[in-house]
Amino acid sequence: MLASEWWKDSVEPLAAEVAAATGKKGPESAQAAQLLNSITDCVTVHACTGLKDSPAAFLDPSTGMPWIADPSALFARMSRHVTATWTWAFEYFRSTDRAKYYEYASLYYGYFLAVLNDELRSAAQGDLHAPKLTITVMSCDNISPQLALYGLRHEATQWPPYLSA
Helix, strand or coil: CCCCHHHHHHHHHHHHHHHHHHHHCCCHHHHHHHHHHHHHHHHHHHHHCCCCCCHHHHHHHCCCEEECCCCCCCCHHHHHHHHHHHHHHHHHHHHHHHHHHHHHHHHHHHHHHHHHHHHHHHHHCCCCCCCCCCCCCCCCHHHHHHHHHCCHHHCCCCCCCCCCC
């Protein structure tokens, strides 16, 4: 991923633009996605909880919220690139080697899906010890790859809505 044209031509320059918008020094190449992820998360949480400390470059001037409606807006571009770093391996293996894709996906989510499967089957079969209600809380960087796993490519390209995890 770090050696790809996409990383060099899109992720690195975007990380430099985001760093400039926050008054920070640009990151090393390997840290570009981490910067984009951190800033996207912070802007989302701060703006959505009413804090007025997010740089204007990331916000829709009419709402004060993260600017996602305009695909060319800095926040929208940042969001797309962050989620792409989370789903890159899924897309890579899916497009190059189906067997490797299944292996990667099972290693990435296999245990989680196996536990969830066991809980749901136990409840469906009337096991008195099975949970009556399960709530799974995940971070954004787990939701988007899961959407990619399910083949929901468009949905996986978007930062999950605030508090959707």
